[in-house]
Amino acid sequence: MQTEKNNTPNFLGNFLKKATSSTSNGKLNIPQLIVIGVACLAVLLAPTYLSNYRLNLVITILTSAFFAQCWNLMSGYTGQFSFGHAAFFGLGAYTSSILYVDFGVNPWIGLVCGMAVAGIVAAIIGYLSFHYNLKGDYFALATMAFCEIFRVIFKNTDFLHGASGVSIKFSKDIGLMQFGSKAGFMYAAFVLLALLTFGMYKIRRTKMGLYFVAIRENEDAAKALGINAFKYKMIALIASAMFSAVAGTFYAQYYLYIDPNICFESAVSVSSITPCIIGGVGTVFGPIIGAAILEPISEFTNAALSNFVGLNMVVYGLILVVVIMVMPKGLIGLVQDLKVKFMKKKKDKKSKSPVEAEG
Amino acid sequence: MNAFLQASIDGILMGGVYALAALGISLIFGVMKITNFAHGALITVGMYVAYEVCTLLNITPYIALPIVMVVMFIIGYFIQKICLNPLMGVAGHNQLLLTQGLAIILENLILVIFSAGYKSVSVPGFDTAIKLGDITINKPKLVAFIFVTVITIGIYVILNKTDLGKAIRATSVQPEGATLMGIVVPRINQIAFGLGIVCAGVAGALLTPTQYIFPTSGNTYSLKCFVIAVFGGLGNIWGAIVAGLIIGAVESFSALYLGGSWSELVVYLIFILTLIIKPTGLLGKKAR
Numbered sequence: 102m103q104t105e106k107n108n109t110p111n112f113l114g115n116f117l118k119k120a121t122s123s124t125s126n127g128k129l130n131i132p133q134l135i136v137i138g139v140a141c142l143a144v145l146l147a148p149t150y151l152s153n154y155r156l157n158l159v160i161t162i163l164t165s166a167f168f169a170q171c172w173n174l175m176s177g178y179t180g181q182f183s184f185g186h187a188a189f190f191g192l193g194a195y196t197s198s199i200l201y202v203d204f205g206v207n208p209w210i211g212l213v214c215g216m217a218v219a220g221i222v223a224a225i226i227g228y229l230s231f232h233y234n235l236k237g238d239y240f241a242l243a244t245m246a247f248c249e250i251f252r253v254i255f256k257n258t259d260f261l262h263g264a265s266g267v268s269i270k271f272s273k274d275i276g277l278m279q280f281g282s283k284a285g286f287m288y289a290a291f292v293l294l295a296l297l298t299f300g301m302y303k304i305r306r307t308k309m310g311l312y313f314v315a316i317r318e319n320e321d322a323a324k325a326l327g328i329n330a331f332k333y334k335m336i337a338l339i340a341s342a343m344f345s346a347v348a349g350t351f352y353a354q355y356y357l358y359i360d361p362n363i364c365f366e367s368a369v370s371v372s373s374i375t376p377c378i379i380g381g382v383g384t385v386f387g388p389i390i391g392a393a394i395l396e397p398i399s400e401f402t403n404a405a406l407s408n409f410v411g412l413n414m415v416v417y418g419l420i421l422v423v424v425i426m427v428m429p430k431g432l433i434g435l436v437q438d439l440k441v442k443f444m445k446k447k448k449d450k451k452s453k454s455p456v457e458a459e460g
Numbered sequence: 461m462n463a464f465l466q467a468s469i470d471g472i473l474m475g476g477v478y479a480l481a482a483l484g485i486s487l488i489f490g491v492m493k494i495t496n497f498a499h500g501a502l503i504t505v506g507m508y509v510a511y512e513v514c515t516l517l518n519i520t521p522y523i524a525l526p527i528v529m530v531v532m533f534i535i536g537y538f539i540q541k542i543c544l545n546p547l548m549g550v551a552g553h554n555q556l557l558l559t560q561g562l563a564i565i566l567e568n569l570i571l572v573i574f575s576a577g578y579k580s581v582s583v584p585g586f587d588t589a590i591k592l593g594d595i596t597i598n599k600p601k602l603v604a605f606i607f608v609t610v611i612t613i614g615i616y617v618i619l620n621k622t623d624l625g626k627a628i629r630a631t632s633v634q635p636e637g638a639t640l641m642g643i644v645v646p647r648i649n650q651i652a653f654g655l656g657i658v659c660a661g662v663a664g665a666l667l668t669p670t671q672y673i674f675p676t677s678g679n680t681y682s683l684k685c686f687v688i689a690v691f692g693g694l695g696n697i698w699g700a701i702v703a704g705l706i707i708g709a710v711e712s713f714s715a716l717y718l719g720g721s722w723s724e725l726v727v728y729l730i731f732i733l734t735l736i737i738k739p740t741g742l743l744g745k746k747a748r
Contacts, residue, residue: 182553233736238495241556242686243735247726249683253728257721371560378557381730403702411571416562425558429550 112244128306133221144291148284156283160355162396163290167390168348169376170297175341176312176374177302177383179334180235180317185244186345187375188226188251189219191364194353195255198267200278207277212350215345223342227335231335236320254363266360269353273438278354286355293351294389297344302385313337318381345373375417379424381431395420462594467712474600475708476608477663481681482661482688482700483612490695491632491652494544497559500682501566506664507673511579514668520583521668522603528665536657541632563682570715571675586669597629600669607666609619612701617653619697628652632695641658658684684711684724687731693741703742711747 120132129137147159168190176183197211198219206214226247237244256264275280280286304310312333315323324330353359363369376395380387398420402413428435481503488496509531511522521528539562547555586603589596619625630638631648639645664678671677689708692699707727714726733740 182556184556222528228733229529230737233739235735235739237553238556239690239735241553242495242690243732245683246687246731248724248736250728250732253721316501355573371564374557409572410576411568414568415565415572418561420569421561422558422565425561426546429547429554 104156105131112314125303129302130402141291144287153283156287156402158291158397160163160283161288161400161408162392163287163294164348164351164355165372165376165396166389166392167290167294167297167351168345168373169327169392170294171341171344171348171395172373173383173388174301174344174378177377177387178305178317179337180320181231181334181338182241182382183244183338183369184367185239185246185248185373186341186364187367187369188244188248188347190352190369190373191248191251191340191359191361192219192222192415194359194364195261195267196346197278197351198269198359199261202269207276208350208354209276212278212347215346215350219342219346219349220339221340224335231331231334231338245370246372248365248367255365256361262359266358266363267353269357271357278350281290290351293347294349298385298389305385307339309333309336314383329375338372349437373404375421377431378421379431384431385434387431387433394432396417463716464713468534468709469597469609470601471597471712472705472707473598473605473708474712476605477601477666477704478681478684478688479701479704480608480611480659480666481663482685482704483615484608484656484663485685485689486692486697486700487615487626487659488653488656489689490697491628492540492544492548492649494555494559494653495686495694496656497556497635497655497682498539498563498566499656499685500678500680501563502532502535502657502674503661503664503667503681503685504570504673504678506661507663507668507677508574510665511581511673512614514581517651521581521582521665523609523661525607525665528703532661533654533659535661536654537650537697539657540653542645544653545646545649548646549580567675567679571572574675574676580585580671581668581673583669586693598670598724600666604666604670607662611659611662611724615659616697618655627635655688668700687727687734690731690739691734691741693743698740699743 116132121131121135132159144159144163150161167187171189172183172186175181176184193212193215196215199449200206200211201208212450226244230240230243231438255261272279275285304313312323314330315326315328316330316333318329327338335396349364376391378391379395380391382391395417399413399417401417406412406416424431430438473667481499485496485499488494508687509528510521510524514521514528520575543558543562544555547558552653583600589598590602591597599672615738617625621627627643627648628651630641630643631645631652635645635654638648660678661682684707688703689700692703707730710730711723711727714723720727
């Protein structure tokens, strides 16, 4: 009965089936590439059909996805749950901004300096945490405490502009890392996200990527197999921190103002986690899907509920809670779980390949 | 010398309130292995409940305490029942994030309901300080400390002298074993979470006479309570009390010698040192 369907839905069905599948070798199939291509095209052409106001939303989605992807590299791949990524974000933002405002250093150089500072701090945090074997909730609390330490330091040091924060002069010079228009910023954010995501996709299929996942799934077993867990956790953390610093610098250059609360609040750390949770932790495209869903909802509720200050954040919290309760593996995990159930119902015994939550 | 004595008294009195809130975190972690990130928000909820009861019935926060305790217990009971029980046994970071989500919801619900303005509770007769020579003792803080002592003893009695306490302790040691002994573990979890939240709420209510109430006023205590709970040994109730008093005193001294804004830094540094040197805490026994 079911095989007598006409061609078009069958093609569509196959397309959907393939597009939502995760092949065991982590390679993308053609339908998936088409979906990605269409999405990229839609973003690249956005300035032609969207107003500046809407472009702002696209930029928010892209930067939020980028920051979430940074967190994903560390916490999603190696399973070390960081609750203090705001620290690296803030260090990136502050390093470039203070170097530019107080010392006249070009923000592009400041960007690299910010990455270096965040990398060094991450190395210290990582050494202390991993050398002394902090795991799970203890690691999360430690990262959170480090982040708070930076907030206190930046808030109370005049040299670092204290509680009043740093304002950056507006210019239209790409040499000063300001891209002139919303469209310019959007392309910059797109390039950043695309590069990092491509890296995430590639690294997943290297030995190092496999080591990361092995550490996530069972660190003791990974160690027993001769994987230097300390080394790979350090690599993931430092890389993640350096990219987070890029996100911070980008934020500072886009909004032209930062202060200790904007940079180091726990809400910032949460904002690096939520898109991953919604899309799927440890998947290549989870953070992007999560950000693409979360940010428009946030934007909409923010505008629609503006009469009730705080109600939009209630919705944000509700989304987080409901997602964790209903689909703890995120959307990607949910789709794959549903497919497994569907397959079982069809008693299709051919599909024995293990379906995992890996985009 | 007087400044030193004054600082230690202030610190220990304040540390008592910290200790009570941290005891809640420790109890919840001890029984369910959940790190409750919503604790700070629930301290704020306690403040607002106390404020509402006080203004509605025109009574002091101290008389309102029983009502606060009942309300907070119900809130905690149902948070565990609805949100956390379904997640028991799932990867730990999901529970962590769920409580963080709850914190966001609670904090902003308060903002929606009560708006961002500062509120305060005045307690007639308690706005003066007791003078002992050169040393002054803040009356509300002293009364809070006494209440903290009473409630801590109450929780000790519940945990150690009642069947319910036995069931809670059994669940904390071995949930599966407890189930086999006929203990309804989900219900015990709900009661334990409720008790933990009562600690947070009472701490909040006891703070109302000494500080302004606003939607994020509990957040200052949030990480501090974790510091204390970990410093004392997560899951260890006496540890939380001792650590609370120590951290209170340390904070007070560092505020005296380094300036108020840096005292937080000292507390967090202690936290990181604890995590590195002895993550099981002051009174912790075995390594994880």
